[in-house]
Amino acid sequence: MRPGEAQQGDRARLDDRAYLDHAATTVLRPAAREAYLEASLVRGNPSSVHTSGRRARAVLDESLERIAGLLGVPRSWLILTSGGTEADNLAIRAVALGARAAEGKRRAVAVAATDHPAVLATARSLEDTDLRLLPVDGNGRLVPEAVAEALADGTVSVASAALANNETGAVQDIAALAALAHERGTLVHTDAVQGIGHVPLPSWEDVDLMSLSGHKIGAPVGVGALVAKPEVPMAVTSTGGGQQRGVRSGTLDAAHAASFAAALGELMGQREQENAHCRALASRLREGIRAVDPTARLTLEESAPQAGHIVHVVFPGADPDSLLFLLDERGVDCSAGSACSAGVTQASPVLAAMGISDADARGALRLSLGWNSTEREVDMLLRALPEALTRARAVGSLFG
Helix, strand or coil, rough: CHHHHHHHHHHHHHHEEEEEECCCCCCHHHHHHHHHHHCCCCCCCCCCHCCCCHHHHHHHHHHHHHHHHCCCCCCEEEECCCHHHHHHHHHHHHHHHHHHCCCCCCCCCECCCCCCCHHHHHHHCCCCEEEHHHHEECCCCCCHHHHHHHHHCCCCCEEECCCCCCCCCCCCCCHHHHHHHHCCCCCCECCCCCCEEEEECCCCCCCCCEEEHHHHHCCCEEEEEEEEEECCCCCCCCCCCCCCCCCCCCCCEEEEEEEEHHHHHHHHHHHHHHHHHHHHHHHHHEEEHHHHCCCCCEEECCCCCCCCEEEEEEECCCCHHHHHHHHCCCCCCCCCCCEECCCECCCCCHHHHCCCHHHHHHCCEEEEECCCCHHHHHHHHHHHHHHHHHHHHHHHHHHC
16 A cells, blocks of 8 residues: 555545544634645745845734734733743743742632643642632632632632633633722733633723634644733743743744634634534434433533533443443544543542532533534444443452
8 A cells, every 4th residue: 555545545434434522622723734734835034134034024924913803902911922822821930939039928829629731730830829619609700708708808810711611611700800800900811722812802991911822723833822911920931032021932934824714714703603503413412312322411510610521420320431432433533521641630620620420420521612613523423322331330340
């Protein structure tokens, strides 16, 4: 078999699968791929002053202007990053250190207990900083009274809560958080990586910083952005050429910026149709799951605010690793409901924060949809589920 024929065969096998893991990374949009390829042909460092450098700079500038316009902010607010994790790190570490330098009493940060590890782990890594975890209710929403108490002494530099949770899809009331935080002089950050395109973005009157990631909206892995108001104090956490407000030095990636702009443009232009499409497929999933297994428990109440592309469900008695393996064997790609770090499935801190015990969380599954998801993929999951559940529960019974 020739190499090209082998690649075509691999692609055909992938096309036969049901991809239900868009919350991990969605499929590259053709427009984003074309934008990347076109921009990658432009040689030169955007910081160079010669003709080639100026051409590269023009590609970068046009991309950043387009991203800023789509987000409704001045271009000067954008800090290009390698993705959501780096944006979260900057939002927590650089801001906490910058605020402390500007105002010595700001020696605490407040983070939703269900936030992404990029936020939580960064907050925990800060030396001489009081980390205040903000509790959530059974639907993953911040508890206002607890937030008010955590911010009351006026020492919190930044409060962070994800717009939509990456595991359950629970949507936070960022405006309510902002009302409490700004009253105490606390800055507000939201990780909007899972939320953008699926729920309305919060008002820029409410948020001071917002993290975004390209590969969750159809751009390649390796690009994202931190949107930060110019008055936000940010310490320098990496040194070099002083690019991007001196906060993030390094040669700027024009090709990835162009791809990110193309993906964001398509997302924002089609978000109503794509959101309605995902919600319809999610409804089909929920109905099908109930028909297959009446004992299945949806983690969020249907009336709870949630992103339309994530269905998080627990199948009592099913061994989660076995369930994932068995579904994968039947051509279905999805994720365990628990957090995954370096390929190791662990008890979910998100579900624990919501008051769900490890025992009750066993058998959790996250099914997530994207811009090119189909009814066929949903039906493949529903056809594979009965046998997979039977076998996963047989394994689960061995471990009590």
